[in-house]
Amino acid sequence: MKDSDGVPPNRFHLTDDELIAGLATGSELALTQLYKRYFPMVLYFVQSNSGTEDDAKDIYQEALVTVYEKLSAGTLELTAQLKTYLYSVCRRLWLKQLTQRSRTGTFGFGVDLNDTEEFLSVETDLVDHEDRDRQFELMTDSLTRLGEPCRTLLEDFYVRHLSMQEITDKFGYTNADNAKTQKYKCLMRLKRFFFSVYKAEP
Known part of the structure; x- marks a missing residue:
């Protein structure tokens, strides 16, 4: 039995497929679990690379919107775990934003972006x-x-x-x-x- 969002009720730990289905329908349970399970790793990455918690929240929200849009367009292709995919999207978005900030001089300190190619996989x-x-x-x-x-x-x-x-x-x-x-x-x-x-x- 599933609720109106297509997500089984009273489930503590949703699978990747259930999380994706819930994201597509705007399930509150799926969104809550997406934030609880995967936001901390994005927060750590952003804060370790010249960002703030608010930056991490913005990046994570943008990543979820990206996934939602791909779902709506039928172009989402997961070749890895959802966690890995979200992290990859957030990582790419944040490095892009770092590059833009560096060019516009919005950083109050020097940021060396020459090493972005050397980031770990x-x-x-x-x-x-x-x-x-x-x-x-x-x-x-x-x-x-x-x-x-x-x-x-x-x-x-x-x-x-x-x-x-x-x-x-x-x-x-x-x-x-x-x-x-x-x-x-x-x-x-x-x-x-x-x-x-x-x-x-x-």
């Missing part, structure tokens, strides 16, 4: 992005497994940027050298937790 870009996401997830999980007081100690130093003296006072260590020793032990434990899982993954 779309597939390689996506693999790198997904690998970074996975590493972040594993590090978060490793911090949770680390337990206290190591977790708070490392977060105080690396995230909250507390000094070793502040950490010494907070945790009641005898002196800053003892606090440094404990931080080192905690860091080694965290690395063991992280790499025990990361290296084991295919």
Whole structure:
């Protein structure tokens, strides 16, 4: 059974075909999933290449419109996953906009566009992005497994940027050298937790 948009109701994860069908009919569910699943990779790419979040939103919207127009004209040919196709379109649109901005001088700083030909392939870009996401997830999980007081100690130093003296006072260590020793032990434990899982993954 499908709703009026041609998308199965109460489906948490739509397939590529269902997303495309939903985009063609303006399905709110399909649009929501398209943004939730694929916008973050475009945001990362644009922000890593002289853009802002608003730039990324504009580029992603333009890419979806491009896909919609191709669907309407019956000219959409997917030779890869929808994720790869959208990323490729957004990448091309943003590099084109960077070139235009460089020519019109709208950047307040220098942008070297001579290396655009040397950008990694779309597939390689996506693999790198997904690998970074996975590493972040594993590090978060490793911090949770680390337990206290190591977790708070490392977060105080690396995230909250507390000094070793502040950490010494907070945790009641005898002196800053003892606090440094404990931080080192905690860091080694965290690395063991992280790499025990990361290296084991295919």
